[in-house]
Amino acid sequence: YACVMDGDNVICDDFCRDVSILEKYIKEAGKAVYFVGDGKTLCYNTYSGYDNVTPNSIEMPCIAQGACLLAKAEYDAGRAQTHFELSPSYLRLSQAERELKEKTEAQQ
Numbered sequence: 001y002a003c004v005m006d007g008d009n010v011i012c013d014d015f016c017r018d019v020s021i022l023e024k025y026i027k028e029a030g031k032a033v034y035f036v037g038d039g040k041t042l043c044y045n046t047y048s049g050y051d052n053v054t055p056n057s058i059e060m061p062c063i064a065q066g067a068c069l070l071a072k073a074e075y076d077a078g079r080a081q082t083h084f085e086l087s088p089s090y091l092r093l094s095q096a097e098r099e100l101k102e103k104t105e106a107q108q
Contacts, residue, residue, distance in 0.1 A: 019046050026050055036066030 035043040
């Protein structure tokens, strides 16, 4: 599953496709790309040949918590001066976000 986001901007809505759909985004990202969550290993193994794909040791299955721990690790290592330098692009919206979106759309 994937939903590519840049800040609040949805680049690609939630969908189910092969991980190869991310290649164009990763090529054009222009900044470091980190993977967290349950698809981390698959994505990293697929795209580790790109210079901007960066390995990390965060083994959190929860995407949001994994993103927070990764941001803290980058800050602690001195690779980020503030949290504003890090912006997550979620491959998949959280269950709560998907349910809220569904509920909101049903009310319209």
